[in-house]
Amino acid sequence: MSDRTRLTTAGSGLPFSARHIGPTNDDQRSMLDLLGYRSLEELVDDVVPASIREATPLELPEPAGEAEALAELAELAARNRVVTPMIGLGYHGTVTPPVIRRAILENPAWYTAYTPYQPEISQGRLEALLNFQTMVADLTGLALANASLLDEATAAAEAMALARRASKAPADAAFVVDSGCHPQTVAVVRTRAEPLGLTVVVADLTAGLPDRDVFGVLAQYPTTTGLVRDDTAVVAEAHDRGALVAVAADSLALCLLRAPGEISVDVVVGSAQRFGVPMGFGGPHAGFMAVRDGLQRSLPGRLVGVSIDADGAPALRLALQTREQHIRREKATSNICTAQVLLAVIASSYAVYHGPEGLAAMAERVHRAARTIDQGLRRANIEVVHDAFFDTVCARVPGRADDVVAAALARGVNLRRVDPDHVAVACDETTTIGALDAVLGAFGAPAHADALSDELADEAPSVPADLVRTTPFLTHPVFSSHRSETSMLRYLRRLSDRDIALDRAMIPLGSCTMKLNAAAEMEPITWPGFAAMHPFAPLDQAEGYLALIDDLERWLVAITGYAAVSLQPNAGSQGELAGLLAIRAYHRDRGDDGRDLCLIPSSAHGTNAASAVMAGMRVAVVACDDEGNVDLEDLRARLDANRDVVAALMVTYPSTHGVFEEGIGDICAAVHDAGGQVYLDGANLNAMVGLARPGRFGADVSHLNLHKTFCIPHGGGGPGVGPVAVGEHLAPYLPTHPLVPECGPAGTGPGPVSGAPWGSAGILPIPWAYVRMMGGEGLRQATQVAILNANYVARRLADHYPVLYSGRNGLVAHECIVDLRPLTRATGIGVDDVAKRLIDHGFHAPTMSFPVPGTLMIEPTESEDRSELDRFCDALIAIRAEIDAQPGLLRGAPWTSESVLGDAWDHPFTRAEAAFPGSVSRADKYWPPVRRIDGGYGDRNLMCSCPPIGDLET
Numbered sequence: 001m002s003d004r005t006r007l008t009t010a011g012s013g014l015p016f017s018a019r020h021i022g023p024t025n026d027d028q029r030s031m032l033d034l035l036g037y038r039s040l041e042e043l044v045d046d047v048v049p050a051s052i053r054e055a056t057p058l059e060l061p062e063p064a065g066e067a068e069a070l071a072e073l074a075e076l077a078a079r080n081r082v083v084t085p086m087i088g089l090g091y092h093g094t095v096t097p098p099v100i101r102r103a104i105l106e107n108p109a110w111y112t113a114y115t116p117y118q119p120e121i122s123q124g125r126l127e128a129l130l131n132f133q134t135m136v137a138d139l140t141g142l143a144l145a146n147a148s149l150l151d152e153a154t155a156a157a158e159a160m161a162l163a164r165r166a167s168k169a170p171a172d173a174a175f176v177v178d179s180g181c182h183p184q185t186v187a188v189v190r191t192r193a194e195p196l197g198l199t200v201v202v203a204d205l206t207a208g209l210p211d212r213d214v215f216g217v218l219a220q221y222p223t224t225t226g227l228v229r230d231d232t233a234v235v236a237e238a239h240d241r242g243a244l245v246a247v248a249a250d251s252l253a254l255c256l257l258r259a260p261g262e263i264s265v266d267v268v269v270g271s272a273q274r275f276g277v278p279m280g281f282g283g284p285h286a287g288f289m290a291v292r293d294g295l296q297r298s299l300p301g302r303l304v305g306v307s308i309d310a311d312g313a314p315a316l317r318l319a320l321q322t323r324e325q326h327i328r329r330e331k332a333t334s335n336i337c338t339a340q341v342l343l344a345v346i347a348s349s350y351a352v353y354h355g356p357e358g359l360a361a362m363a364e365r366v367h368r369a370a371r372t373i374d375q376g377l378r379r380a381n382i383e384v385v386h387d388a389f390f391d392t393v394c395a396r397v398p399g400r401a402d403d404v405v406a407a408a409l410a411r412g413v414n415l416r417r418v419d420p421d422h423v424a425v426a427c428d429e430t431t432t433i434g435a436l437d438a439v440l441g442a443f444g445a446p447a448h449a450d451a452l453s454d455e456l457a458d459e460a461p462s463v464p465a466d467l468v469r470t471t472p473f474l475t476h477p478v479f480s481s482h483r484s485e486t487s488m489l490r491y492l493r494r495l496s497d498r499d500i501a502l503d504r505a506m507i508p509l510g511s512c513t514m515k516l517n518a519a520a521e522m523e524p525i526t527w528p529g530f531a532a533m534h535p536f537a538p539l540d541q542a543e544g545y546l547a548l549i550d551d552l553e554r555w556l557v558a559i560t561g562y563a564a565v566s567l568q569p570n571a572g573s574q575g576e577l578a579g580l581l582a583i584r585a586y587h588r589d590r591g592d593d594g595r596d597l598c599l600i601p602s603s604a605h606g607t608n609a610a611s612a613v614m615a616g617m618r619v620a621v622v623a624c625d626d627e628g629n630v631d632l633e634d635l636r637a638r639l640d641a642n643r644d645v646v647a648a649l650m651v652t653y654p655s656t657h658g659v660f661e662e663g664i665g666d667i668c669a670a671v672h673d674a675g676g677q678v679y680l681d682g683a684n685l686n687a688m689v690g691l692a693r694p695g696r697f698g699a700d701v702s703h704l705n706l707h708k709t710f711c712i713p714h715g716g717g718g719p720g721v722g723p724v725a726v727g728e729h730l731a732p733y734l735p736t737h738p739l740v741p742e743c744g745p746a747g748t749g750p751g752p753v754s755g756a757p758w759g760s761a762g763i764l765p766i767p768w769a770y771v772r773m774m775g776g777e778g779l780r781q782a783t784q785v786a787i788l789n790a791n792y793v794a795r796r797l798a799d800h801y802p803v804l805y806s807g808r809n810g811l812v813a814h815e816c817i818v819d820l821r822p823l824t825r826a827t828g829i830g831v832d833d834v835a836k837r838l839i840d841h842g843f844h845a846p847t848m849s850f851p852v853p854g855t856l857m858i859e860p861t862e863s864e865d866r867s868e869l870d871r872f873c874d875a876l877i878a879i880r881a882e883i884d885a886q887p888g889l890l891r892g893a894p895w896t897s898e899s900v901l902g903d904a905w906d907h908p909f910t911r912a913e914a915a916f917p918g919s920v921s922r923a924d925k926y927w928p929p930v931r932r933i934d935g936g937y938g939d940r941n942l943m944c945s946c947p948p949i950g951d952l953e954t
Contacts, residue, residue: 015063015065015778016063016064016065016066016069016518016520016773016774016778017063017773017774017775017777017778017781017782019066019516019518020515020516020518020770020773020774020778020782020862020863021778021781021782021785021862021863022785022789022862022863022864022865022866022868022869023785023788023789023865023866023869024865024866027865027866028040028785028788030866031788031789031792031866032788034792034795034796035788035791035792035795040781040784040785040788041784043784043787043788043791043811044691044784044787046808046809046811047660047787047791047807047808047811047812047813048660048687048688048691048692048787048813049660049661049662049664049808051662051664051665051697052660052664052665052692052697053691053692054561054690054691054692054693054696057776057777057780058558058559058690058776058779058780059558059776060555060558060559060771060775060776060779061772061775062775063772063773063774063775063777063778064772064773064775065773066518066520066773069520069769069772069773070520070523070524070769072772073524073527073548073765073768073769074524074527074529075544076529076544076545076547076548076765077524077527077528077529077530077544078529078544079529079543079544079547080529080530080533080541080542080543080544080545081540081541081542081543082528082529082532082533082541083409083412083413083414083534083537083541084412084413084414084430084431084435084438085279085414085426085428085430085532085534085537086408086413086414086415086416086425086426086427086428086431086435086439087414087415087416087424087426087534087536087537088224088226088391088392088416088424088425088426089182089183089184089224089416089426089536089739090152090182090184090185090224090250090271090273090755091273091279091282091534091535091536092252092273092274092279092391092426092428092429093279093428093429093430093431093532094273094274094275094276094277094278094279094428094429094430095276095429095430096276096277096278096346096350097276097350097353097488099353099485099488099489099492100276100346100349100350100353100488100492101526103488103489103492103493103496104342104345104346104349104492105342105346105526106522106526107496108501108502108503108517108519108713109496109497109499109501109503109504110125110342110345110496110501110715110716111342111517111522111713111715111716112501112502112503112514112517112713112714112715113125113341113499113500113501113502113714113715113716113717114501114502114507114509114512114514114714114716114717114844115338115341115714115716115717116129116304116317116318116716116717117318117848118500118835118839118844118845119315119316119317119318119930119933120309120315120836120839120894120928120929120930120931120932120933121498121499121500121839121844121894121926121928122316122498122499122500122716123315123316123495123498123499123929123930124494124495124496124497124498124499125341125345125495125499125716126304126316126317126318127316127495127498128344128345128348128349128495129147129148129302129304129339129341129344129345129348129716130304130306130316130944130945130946131348131349131351131352131478131479131946132145132147132148132272132286132288132344132345132347132348133145133146133147133303133304133944133945134474134476134945134946135347135348135351135474135479136251136268136272136288136290137290137945138473138474138475138945139249139251139254139255139259139473139474140249140254140259140260140261140268140290141259141260141261141262141471142259142260142261142265142267142268142290142291142292143290143291143292143293143296144290144291144293144295144296144299144303144944144945145288145289145290145291145944145945146288146289146290146299146300146301146302146303146339147301147302147303147304147318147339147341147344148272148286148287148288148301148302148339148340148341148343148344148718149269149286149287149288149289149300149301149336149339149340150284150287150336150338150340150570150571150574150718150754151271151283151284151285151287151340151570151754151755151756152182152185152248152269152270152271152285152287152755153182153184153185153187153188153189153287153752153754153755154188154192154287154570154574154753154754154755155248155269155270155271155287155288155289156181156185156188156189156218156246156248156269157188157189157191157192157193158269158289158300158301158334158336159216159218159246159267159269159289160175160189160192160193160198160216160218160246161192161196161300161334162244162246162267162291162295162298162299162300163175163215163216163243163244163246163266163267164196164198164215164216165298166244166266166295166298167215167216167242167243167244168242169213169214169215169241169242169243170213170215172199172213173199173212173213173214173215173243174198174199174200174201174210174212174213174214174215175189175193175198175199175200175201175214175215175216175217175218176201176202176203176205176209176210176214176216176217176218176243177189177200177201177202177203177217177218178202178203178204178205178217178218178219178220178223179202179203179204179205180204180205180219180220180223180224180225180227180229181218181219181220181223181224181248182220182224182248182755183224183738183739184737184738184739184752184755184756185218185220185248185755186200186202187737187738187751187752188751188752188753188754188755189218190751191581191735191750191751191752191753192614194616194750194751195581195584195614195615195616195617196614196616197616205217205219205229205231205234206229208233208234208237209234209237209238209241213241214238214241214242214243215242215243215244216238216243216244216245216246217234217235217238217243217244217245217246218246218247218248219231219234219245219246219247219248220247220248220249221247221248221249221250221253221257221260222250222253222257222389222390222391222392224424225385225386225392225394225418225422225424226370226385226386226389226390226391226392226393226394226424226426227385227386227388227389227394228253228257228386228388228389228390228463228464228467229388230263230464230466230467231245231247231263231265232263235263235264235265236264239264244266244267245265245266245267246265246266246267246268246269247260247265247267247268247269248268248269248270249268249269249270250270250274250390250391251270251271251272251273251274251275251288251347252274252275252359252362252363252366252391252429253363253390253391254469254473255356255359255360255362255363255469255473256360256363256364256367256390256461256463256468256469257390257463257467257468257469258466258467258468258469258470258471259469259471259473261290261292262471264292265292266291266292266295267289267290267291267292267295268288268289268290269287269288269289269290270287270288271285271286271287271288272285272286272287272288272343272344272347273285273286273343273347274428274429275346275347275348275350275351276346276347276349276350277343277346277347278526278531278532278762279531279532279533279534279535279762280525280530280531280533280760280761280762280763281530281533281534281535281537281542281545281756281758281761281762282535282754282755282756282757282758282759282760282761282762283535283570283719283754283755283756283759283760283761283762283763284340284342284343284570284718284719284720284760284762284763285340285343286339286340286343286344286346286347287340288344289301296320296942296944297320299320300334300336301334301336301339302318302339302717303318303319303320303944304316304317304318304319304944305317305318305319305320305938305939305942305943305944306938306943306944306947307319307933307934307935307937307938307941308933308934308937308938309930309931309932309933309934310892310931310932310933310934311896311898311899311931313930313931314947315930315931315933317933317935317938319938319939319942319944320939320942334610334614335573335574335576335577335607335610335611335614336571336573337571337572337573337605337606337607338571338572338573338717338718338720339717339718340718340719341715341716341717341718342713342715342716342718342719343715343718343719344718345716349488349492351474351479352478352479352481352482352488352491353482353483353488355474355479355480355483356472356473356474356475356479356480359474362429363390364461365429366390366391366427366428366429366431367390367391367427367461367462367463368453368456368457369391369427369431369436369453370389370390370391370392370393370425370427370462371456371459371461371462372436372449372452372453372456373393373425373427373436373439373440374389374393374462375452375455375456376436376440376445376446376447376448376449376452377393377395377440377443377445379445379446380440380443380444380445380446382395382396382397382443382444382445383395383396383397384396385422387462388462388463388464388467389462389463390463391426391427391428392424392425392426392427393424393425394418394422394423394424394425395422395423395424395425395443396421396422397421397422397423397443398421399420399421401417401418401419401420401421401422401423402417402420404423404442404443405417405423405442407441407442407443408438408439408442409538410442411438411439411441411442412435412438413435413438413439413442414534414537414538414541415439415442416536423443425439433449433450433453436449436453437449437450476945476946478946498929500839500842500843500844500926502514502516502517502713504842504926505842505843505844505868505926506843506844506860506864506868506869506871506872507843507844508793508843508844508845508846508858508859508860508872509844509845509846509847509857509859510658510815510816510817510846510847510850510856510857510858510859511605511656511683511684511815511847511850511857511859512708512714512847512859513686513705513708513709513814513859513861514714514859514861515686515708515711515861515862515863516711516861516863517711517712517713517766518711518769518770518773520769520773521711521765521766521767521769521770521773522713522766524765524769525762525763525765525766529544530544530545530762530765531762533545533761533762535740535756535757535758535761536739536740539740539742545758545761545764548764548765548768549567549758549761549764551768552565552567552764552767552768552771553565553567555771556704556723556725557725559689559690559693559771559779560682560685560693560694560695560702560704560725561693561694561695561696561697562693562694562695562701562702562725562726562727563695563726563727563728563731564725564726564728564730564731564734565704565723565724565725565726566578566723566724566734566735566743566744567721567723567758567759567761567764568723568734568735568737568743568744568752568753568754568756568757568758568759569703569721569722569723569724569735569753569754569759570719570720570721570722570754570756570759570760571718571720571721571722572607572683572703572705572707572720572722573607573610573611573722574722574753574754574759575682575703575704575705575722575723575724576607576608576611576650576679576681576703576722577611577614577615577753578703578724578734578735578750578753579679579701579702579703579724579726580598580611580612580614580615580617580648580650580679581615581733581735581750581753582701582724582726582730582733582734582750583615583647583648583677583679583700583701583730583733584596584615584616584617584647584750585732585733585748585749585750586677586729586730586733587647587677589733592675594644594645595644595645595646595647595675595676596616596617596618596645596647597617597618597619597620597642597645597646597647598612598615598617598618598619598620598647598648598649598650599619599620599621599622599635599638599639599646599648599649599650599671599676600612600619600620600621600622600649600650601621601622601623601624601630601650601651601652601655602621602622602623602624603624603628603652603655603656603657603851604650604651604652604656604681604851605652605656605681605683608650608652608681612648612650617647617648620638620642622634622635622638622649624657627657627659627805628655628656628657628658628659628804628805629655629657629659629661629662629663630651630655630661630663630667632663632666632667632670635649635667635670636670639670639671639673639674639676640674642674643674643675644675646671646674646675646676647676647677648671648676648677648678648679649667649671649676649677649678649679650679650681651664651667651678651679651680651681652680652681652683652684653680653681653684653688653694653699654684654687654688654813654814655684655813656684656850656851657804657805657817657851657852658790658805658812658813658814658815658816658817658857659805659806659807659812659813660687660807660813661807662807662808664697664698665697665698667698668697668698668699669698672698677700677701677730678698678699678700678701679699679700679701679702680694680699680701680702681702681703682694682702682703682704682705682709682725683705683708684813684814684815685702685704685705685708685709686708686709686782686783686786686814686861686862687783687786687787687813687814688783689709689779689780689782689783690776690777690779690780690781690782690783690784691780691783691784695725695727699727700726700727700729700730701724701725701726701727701730702724702725703722703723703724703725704722704723704724704725705720705721705722706720706721706722706723706764706766706767707719707720707721707722710766710767710770710771711766711767711770712763712766712767713766719760719763720760721759721760721763721764721767723759731745732745732748732749733745733748733749733750734749735749735750735751735752735753735754736748736749736750736751736752737752737756737757738751738752739757740757742757743757743758744757782862783814783862785862786814786860786861786862787813787814789860789861789862789864789869790812790813790814790815790816790858790859790860791811791812791816792860792866792869793816793858793860793869793872793873794806794812794816794818794858796869796870796873796877797816797818797873797876797877800876800877800880801818801819801820801823801856801876801880802818802819802822803816803817803818803819804817804818804819804852804855805817814859814861815857815858815859816857816858817851817852817855817856817857817858818846818855818856818858818876819852819854819855820834820854820855820856821853821854821855823880823883824854827883827884827887828887829883829887829890829891830854831848831849831854831855831856832848832932833887833890833891833893834856834876834879834890835848835856836890836893836894836932837879837882837889837890837893837894837917838875838876838879839893839894839926839928840893840894840895840914840915840917840920840928841875841878841879841917841918841920842920842924842925842926843872843875846858846859847859860872871919874918874919875917875918878917878918879917882917886908886909886913888907888908888909889909889913889914889917892907892914892931892932893914893932894928894931894932895914895915895928895931896927896928896929896930896931897915897927899914899931900914900915
């Protein structure tokens, strides 16, 4: 009986590994024949250096079938106790409208999409992101918002960096954080400030600014205990002193409260979580940032803008090259290379579905629930701290806060213990009369919430009149056009149909690992036992999550060979930062404060250099040789010259050039001999799982992209999880958290790098399910087939496009780089032309001009079967022939239906040749919604919120 037909768990049929891995055994044999190998083992022996190979099987559980794994996850979810969440702290219960949950969150057309760097095939998600930007700009009253950040706390830290960059205050000026900010936000800001040498001063802004130089101010609106305060005077004073003012604002509160932009704040940050995004024990959620006019080019992250296509029609694209770390590298001030696209799409669609009237009514309902608590407590002679509030009521109960919280829990409600004398109660969209009665009863007040609520129905809000919102918001027609579910469903379908995602075709992006995101892996994330958990719920309510987290950490330790893992970083960039902070703390603990130099190969991803700077390090670039490897001679020279100051070497392995460097052991040894640490970027771990373990061949720390190697989907550019794995000597310096110390080492870590203790915990069931269903041997086979697929593609294309780099025996690792520069010099056809012509074949382009300008980097992954690999190779081979025969086909690509059906046609090729290249099926043809987009026009005429909706219809 073959591996493909062996029975596993009842009801599972084929083993999951056979579902995940694309090529069948017969296909693998045929592909190996083409490459001249008899087995996967023989091929891998010639690709992966023997010096790093692992003979010991991975210590993982035997693989489970899909039904078995889902049953285990259901048991874990059942061990989580979902209690009515009234804790607040920036996380709130919300209802994801079923049409949005089904059409977006559970829809592979949305969650398997890639970052919209190819805008012609990303118009749907770009429109949804433009809606998000418009929503945030409207709510905050500022000129411009980005397409989302990682969470509220890290967005606040980005605002601090922006303020330091934009302010002309003295170098020793401080960043003042209001004591009313959420404690996790204060902690993340401190983590980010310390290595940059920035001073953070926490002060009560009700008393004004401290008497010292200030470059920036951060306030919370409303404060963490619920106070709604007029900060007009603070803003004016800060501006008089040359400081910028940022406000961390609640998205739903802004539907009822005056927009911060009306008092001339410079930056507003926050979270869109309560706009339909489940709490998920902390994430993922879409953080946001909006800025006043004049700060556009300082805005971190991604920014969607409106441009025009080749026919002059409006078209959307990413504007201002906002991934600044690729351009400025060690001069970058942010390492953000991602967004929370899928969550931003959900939040913007929530606003589209509810509209301004619906959101305003929801805000009023939430406020009325809070006022019911307020009045119920006051009438029972219980002191309420704030007279002006939105959704959170803070009560003073001297010495009995623990008793009140315990009494509420006994009634099925979680409250926030602020300190021994204060309890905060946060209301949200899901708050019921029953929950209000439970809260009042816990305080010892009469439980008559229904009558109290009715009594308050016609009274004015518990907010000063001049802080009540009077300006309109969400006035664009898109926010009032889709009230019925039918209309909303069709709108979301129209958007998704404009895009190419993994559910439609292979996405062969090098270094991005666009692989199968199996339905069995995705299904559990919407289960209430995982989705409805508050990140600061008592840990005895999160037994299932803690068990899942423990499993995943142990499995990642086994896979990587390191000693410990933190799952807190909520993106690969934040995993980089956490790893470098661990290295920095390790050196400082040993008295090596002067070790601040980070060596980075010239081929490295741009975030490496940006993360090093953010960790307080200087950057020096190490050359690469003609084969794409780290130049050992240059490395040794730099180590010799900087032996007393070298902190770390950051190296990507296999290299960004797609090869296993034979000298990796020598590289690690040389760095260690100079007193430094080796940071091995885990972006390409998909070429090593089961074959080699970086923690055992010389590396000290890695971040791991769970949204690549471990199947969390890219979601249009986010969510992600970027845990950091470290050797035993660095384990004491992993991230910590002030509210949940159990998530990290006791008292020795640098602080948190995300707002939630375990980061984007809500999507950790995905990699758990992947590892559980694959098992050690399945993971190893996946790696082998990823290497096979990459070498198969390289061999098929080699006669048409030269492969730029290869390792031993002319082989590549998990990806290959094809060189178009000779063709460009000879014909003028470049990577852009080839990429846009691939759209006519129904494909997303490979990675363009990275790490080498004028090249395409291709990573097929193990999930693509041979027929899709051949279809992709056939498309590139056909394009190569067109370059000689009809280059105009490429220069005009992509070809829309409108462009080939118009009356005029003055091209030397037929309409059919333009629209149906090669073997493209006329029945299944993907029609791009726009022609090639003029990026320069969009940057010169920046428009980053929704234009009149008719202008977007093409």
